[in-house]
Structure formats: structure tokens, C-alpha cells
Amino acid sequence: MAPVSLEDNVPSKASELTTRIFPAIEEERKTTWRHFFWDAWDKTPDERRLIFKMDITLMTFGCLGTFIKYIDRSNLNTAFVSGMKEEMSLYGNELNYANTAYSVANIIGLWPVSIALTRSTPRYFIPLMETGWTICTLGQAFMRTPLQMYVMRFLLGLFETGHWSSIIYLCGAWYQKRELSRRIAIMNCATSIGPMFSSYLQAAAYTGLNGVHGLSGWRWLFIIDTVISVGIIIPQFFFYPDVPARQQPSIVFSEAEIELARDRNPKEGRVKQGAFTWAQAKRCVTTPDIFLLWLISVCNSVAHLPSDSMAFWFKAWNTIKPGSYTVPQINNYTTPLGGVTVILTLVFAWSSDTWLKGRRWPMLVVGGVVTGIVCILLAATPVFPQNKAFRWFLYYNTNWAFAANTMFWSWTQDTLSGDPLTRSFASAGLNVCSWTTIAVVPLFAFKTIDQPAVVGGNWGTAGMAFLYAIAALTLAHIQYKRENKSLEAEVETSST
Numbered sequence: 001m002a003p004v005s006l007e008d009n010v011p012s013k014a015s016e017l018t019t020r021i022f023p024a025i026e027e028e029r030k031t032t033w034r035h036f037f038w039d040a041w042d043k044t045p046d047e048r049r050l051i052f053k054m055d056i057t058l059m060t061f062g063c064l065g066t067f068i069k070y071i072d073r074s075n076l077n078t079a080f081v082s083g084m085k086e087e088m089s090l091y092g093n094e095l096n097y098a099n100t101a102y103s104v105a106n107i108i109g110l111w112p113v114s115i116a117l118t119r120s121t122p123r124y125f126i127p128l129m130e131t132g133w134t135i136c137t138l139g140q141a142f143m144r145t146p147l148q149m150y151v152m153r154f155l156l157g158l159f160e161t162g163h164w165s166s167i168i169y170l171c172g173a174w175y176q177k178r179e180l181s182r183r184i185a186i187m188n189c190a191t192s193i194g195p196m197f198s199s200y201l202q203a204a205a206y207t208g209l210n211g212v213h214g215l216s217g218w219r220w221l222f223i224i225d226t227v228i229s230v231g232i233i234i235p236q237f238f239f240y241p242d243v244p245a246r247q248q249p250s251i252v253f254s255e256a257e258i259e260l261a262r263d264r265n266p267k268e269g270r271v272k273q274g275a276f277t278w279a280q281a282k283r284c285v286t287t288p289d290i291f292l293l294w295l296i297s298v299c300n301s302v303a304h305l306p307s308d309s310m311a312f313w314f315k316a317w318n319t320i321k322p323g324s325y326t327v328p329q330i331n332n333y334t335t336p337l338g339g340v341t342v343i344l345t346l347v348f349a350w351s352s353d354t355w356l357k358g359r360r361w362p363m364l365v366v367g368g369v370v371t372g373i374v375c376i377l378l379a380a381t382p383v384f385p386q387n388k389a390f391r392w393f394l395y396y397n398t399n400w401a402f403a404a405n406t407m408f409w410s411w412t413q414d415t416l417s418g419d420p421l422t423r424s425f426a427s428a429g430l431n432v433c434s435w436t437t438i439a440v441v442p443l444f445a446f447k448t449i450d451q452p453a454v455v456g457g458n459w460g461t462a463g464m465a466f467l468y469a470i471a472a473l474t475l476a477h478i479q480y481k482r483e484n485k486s487l488e489a490e491v492e493t494s495s496t
Helices: 011-016 033-037 045-087 094-117 122-140 146-160 163-174 177-208 217-233 255-264 278-286 288-320 327-353 361-380 389-396 405-415 420-444 455-495
Strands: none
Touching: 045 094, 045 122, 045 146, 045 163, 045 177, 045 217, 045 255, 045 288, 045 327, 094 122, 094 146, 094 163, 094 420, 122 146, 122 163, 122 217, 163 177, 163 405, 163 420, 177 217, 177 327, 177 405, 278 420, 288 327, 288 361, 288 389, 288 405, 288 420, 288 455, 327 361, 327 389, 327 405, 361 389, 361 405, 361 455, 405 420, 405 455
């Protein structure tokens, strides 16, 4: 069948442009047990080949890019508890200010970067951003003063801005609804694996490289991160795909495979972003779903903050009983927190894409409620009990809500499929809300000088975690009513 010509800015007409290899609305296929392990196993041979190529490019680069981003992002906190605090005399709120500078830079660049991506070439755009933050990571190995730290973190934030939302934007254009959540979850695991890897790297650097060539172990961490980053960036310049509507035949995707990709996701596959229109701008500010999704993102960012107290908790024991925990022990004992988050992230995503049939809200409710309960217990129980095991266990379970963030990222792509600009704008907004929260809330609720107690912060987080669940239920109810109303209108039209 001859390819259908592409059109710009036609979200309402997207379903009319399909070649009908697949229906305009994603069909409910009969699934087998194989779908519960991996969705591609239930597809046709042509689809399996296409999905494999999508996974090997989008997923690989998404995971690796996110992995190095979160190593580079978390290594400041890792370095802080590994000798940087003492070497640079950071005894006040300097760490908070550095993290705030990073967050402010992210906020400044998020919307411009994400909107620019809708009309740019990802295989140049995204790797160039990664190159910039890699240079800034290397610069942190040689900083000597708090001011230099603030500048480096601000520049790092500018280059990292929009990376995650850009990756999700591309995935939303290529994958179907019941394929999306699992893949976002796998990439999201890199946000936990990165800090885990950073902790292990710092433990190794502190043990094996501390003092080598006159550099402290924490400085070697930034140098090692830089070397890893360079190896990950180079292949992306050659193999990163564009959205299906703009993708050209390449050494990875044939013309037939590109047409198949467009047909599999007809709402997105045949709509490429042209000049921005007033109609799109209006949708960006008048769609209520977007604002509820942003509220969920705010709550998610607050709900993640208590987990940062765990490293401070171990370090604080040394002031009560000197020698309680060494630097490598602190790094190693906090690492399983990331492991718990990875497991929960995958369980939530697999549940959403399989037995929940693409519904996102149930896992958000579960994550919010559990995190709320955990934070109440953190606030109400002694910070330094005789038996450490219970509080240790609570810290390992602080990230239930954070692990569910794959759900609202997928939900955003589901809700706004067919309108590239609005979808990109809303996705960037999730990060704007997140970074604004991260920049502001720690300054009064999770101050460095108040760690690890932060009783008020834990109580506040409990409230936000329950609001997280309520917002998810509210959005699900709104969309359910809207869908029923649409179905009733269709039935009425067909009957007349």
C-alpha cells in the first residue's frame, strides 16, 4: 500500500491518515501468557523486528543517557559524605544551595528545550546536551570553593534540562499504550541504578584512589564519571531515531519499518510538528488533565525527599558514637534503597501494562498511601533508637510513591497522544513542577543542618503523599466520565 503523506499540526485528523494496516484506535488484542513477560512476544514477526530495533536504539540510549545523568546528578551528595564536606568546609547549607542552583537551571531551560525538540533532530540535539553536562562533570573534580560548586551545578543543570522529558516524548511517539509503561520503567530504573552505582564508585575511589596524584577520592569520582559518559555519548550521534513522522530510512530502520511504525501508533505516527499554532497554545493552558498531572508530579517530588535522609542518618551516628560507620559503609548501606525502588518501579509498570490493561492510577494510589504511612512513622518515632533495624527498614521503603512516577509519565503520553507540542509541553511541565519543588522545599523542610531528623519535613511529606493518591483518583474519575460521555454521544449518533 502506498505511503500516506504526512501533515503538520493535525491532531484531530490523525486517525484519518492511517493506511488501515492497524485501526486508528489501538485494538484490544487477545493476549497470551507471553505478553505478561514481554509484549513483543505476542506480536507479528514484522512488529517484533521493528520493536527490537526501537528497543535497541530508544531504550538503550534512553537507559544509558539517564544512567550517566543520575550518576552526575547524585555524585555531589555522594562526594559530600565522602570527604568533600570537610575539604571544602561545607558546614552550613552550601549543599542545599548547590542543589538549588542545579534545580533553577533545569527549570529555566525545560520548556524551551522540550519545545525545540519537536522541530529538531534528536540524534544531534540530545547527545550535544549530554556532551555539555559531561564537561561540567569533569569541572567539578577541580572545584575549590562553594561559589565554584554553585556555578558548576548551575551549568550542569542547564545541559541536563529536558533530557528525560525528551526521551519520554520520543517513546510516546513510537510505542503503543500497553508497551509504554514497561519501557519507561526500565529507563526509570536508571534513576535508581545511577545513584547506586555512584555510591559503589565512590566507595571504590575512596579506597583505591584517595590521594593518587594529589587528588581526594571524591574528586576521582567526577573524573571516572566523565570517562564513562564519553563512551556512552559517541554512538548516539549515529543511531538516535527521530519521531516516526520525521524518521527517514537509515541503517537501522527501513522505509517499510517506518511505515509500520506510523501505522502502529496512528495518532502520533503521521503528525509532525510544524509551526506552532494558537490552537495548540490554547490546549496547553486549558486542558485540566495537564494541571492534575503536574500536581501529581509535585507530590511525587516531595515524597522522594525523605529517602535522602538515610545517608545523613548513618553519618549522624558517628557524632553519637564515633566510628559507628565508615565512609564506604555509608555508601554501601544506602545502596539497597535504590534496589528497592527498582523492584517497585518494575512491578508497578508490569502491572499497569498487563492485568490493569493500561490503567495508570491504581499504582499511583498504592505508592502514595504506602509512602504516607512510612513518613508518618519516620516523623513519630525516635531518630536514634536503641534498635536501628526498624528505622533502617522505613528508610528503605520511603520511595514507594517515587517508584510509581512511571505511571504519570505514561499517563501524560496516553492523554495527549496526537498533539506533539501539547504532549511535549505537558511532559516538560512535569519536570518543571518537579524541579521547582526540589529547589524550594528542601530549603525549609529538609535543611542540611536539620538532617537526619527533619520531623516537620516528614509530616509534610506524609500529607503530600496522600494528596498524590487523591489527585490520581480525581484524574481517573474525570477521564472516566469524559469517556462515558463520548461513548454515549457515539451511540446516540449511530442510532440516529
